[in-house]
Amino acid sequence: MTPKGIGNPIALLCDLLAEGDQRISAEAIGGRNAPEAIALSEAGLIVPDGVIDTTICNACDEVHLAEIDTDPDSGGYSWLCPDAGFVAADCDIIAAYAVSMQRLATAVSDALSETFGRCRWRMRRLDDTSAWMLGVWSIGSASTIVVLARGLAASAEAQRVRQALLRLPRNDAGLVITIGGLEGLEPPPRFASAPLDAIAFIEGSALLVDAQVIDRSVAPHLFESLHARGGRPGYAMQVKEILTRLDQRGELPKSGTGLAGIVRREWTKIYPNEEPPAPSTVRNHIAVWRAR
């Protein structure tokens, strides 16, 4: 998880990307040695991109823009101030980073494959929006399409994203990973949503996703889609679904002892509005599942 004592680098990245793809100065993210900057840079989510073109002069009392130039004497960078003459530029201020939605989309897609296995569908920009369709993964046992979107607080973009989601070929479930607010978007049926900083984190030098949080976001929507498809899925289907999820998360006990209790507890998390079946019924379905 995010190392203790520093801000959340993913939340910082979301703030930057909410304003669009851009080149930012190191100063804007606390300098090149700020823990967040190091974490994002090592995970490849921001990349060094030369130096910024202009800065605000900090060598005189006048607030003026100054063009950054190479300094032939020192080999470093400087700017010319009418008052103070040549001012050596602090690398921390003028170093630039590139931030882009496509780079993040690639990292999240890789992390999803790392966690949920093979990705179906190739990542692509979602029609005329600034969102990306990351791919389709098997989450729980649901074939789930995952989309990364930003700027959904603006109703025009939210409307475009919704229309594009509705045009996608149908899967069991969908997940919209959001950057910034979701206010404007009414997700289509079967689509769950989760903010990026709730499902992704940086560990070591990689962006990773939290399988459990994603699983729990998608599960209730999957249940709805099963309902929609052919009426009530029935206990057998739901127990199978829970066992598959436990299995994928490596939480299935080696021996069968206590498994019915685990399944019933999991049931109340996924289907909070529904009483789990009796332990004996659950045990019967477990036996069927084990014998598959």
Ligand SMILES: [Zn+2]
């Ligand atoms: Zn000046």
